[in-house]
Amino acid sequence: MPHQPTAWFAWRPGSHLAPADAPRAPLLAADSFLVQDGRARFLAGHRARFQAACRAAGAGPGLDVAGFLDQAADRLPRTGAWFPRIELLGGHRPVLGLRLRPAPARTTQVRLSPWYGPDPRTCPRRKGPDLDALAALRAHAREKGADDYLLTAPGGWGSEATSATLLWWDGEQLCLPAPRLPVLPGITAAWITARATRLGVPLAPRPARPADLSGHEVWLVNALHGIRPVTAWPHTPYRAGPAPRAAAWQQAWQDAARPLPAPQPAARP
Structure with missing residues (x-):
């Protein structure tokens, strides 16, 4: 598989994920999981942990974390090996984003x-x-x-x-x-x-x-x-x-x- 660059997508509540530059802001919550040729493990668990982390970080209902997670799942590639990260970034206006990254090398010991x-x-x-x-x-x-x-x-x-x-x-x-x-x-x-x-x-x-x-x-x-x-x-x-x-x-x-x-x-x- 040719090298794929990391991409970042910002969530517009009530709208869609759009390509953007990741803001320089503190990372308040995150979760990552492995995606290989359109298959992943325990997405419900990762989703629940991220939602709990967002609540603990003070994210309000206006961010629509559930809607963001639905669209993030739609954005995931169905070919290749990826290690996406869903993020809540802080600052004056907290923002949700999807960091789409190729999977790093994996080891067995x-x-x-x-x-x-x-x-x-x-x-x-x-x-x-x-x-x-x-x-x-x-x-x-x-x-x-x-x-x-x-x-x-x-x-x-x-x-x-x-x-x-x-x-x-x-x-x-x-x-x-x-x-x-x-x-x-x-x-x-x-x-x-x-x-x-x-x-x-x-x-x-x-x-x-x-x-x-x-x-x-x-x-x-x-x-x-x-x-x-x-x-x-x-x-x-x-x-x-x-x-x-x-x-x-x-x-x-x-x-x-x-x-x-x-x-x-x-x-x-």
Whole structure:
């Protein structure tokens, strides 16, 4: 597929999405998902999370977030691989927009290091405001020979990576960070835990420090890569455990893609 540039579309409430230059304004809320040849995963979950984020950011009903999301879905390409981002930008007049971007390279495994420095997040339970700070921290991890950092809460408890939810296995139990920890509600993680429940897999929310994860099957999960097992803990004494379950669960995630909704017919003038 030839290189496709990023494009931005602004929402005109009660009207349509139109190509525009993205305003220089704070990112108040955002959500992203993978689209491959007209298929995507868990759009209802991404839609609901974005609507909740917009409400938390103070977006009023005049923006018509639901109407924007309907038209954004119609704008998504039906060929190629894309990683669109729906956005609420702040400023004097908040605006909704669709950032249409080609999908970046995807990987099947990850090298993870703990981050014990200051937490760069200001809104850990709302996606959007902290994306630039988290991207900078992730770039720092790569400079140090890892792919991502595991953020830690006071006491050294692991919470999440800069762009993915942390999950791990302890025997037959699928473990996830304790609910009291500052973690973004992950859409892919929600699908995994729902599937685990259907399969009779016990779920175990619990606090864990990075040392507690040594030797275990550890996953980072998100909407771009799906499920990636941790295969190394650079610059630590921790050992990456074998990941015998990851391939089957990743295949189930691949199979969960569904066709995008058919575009709505344009309104007559």
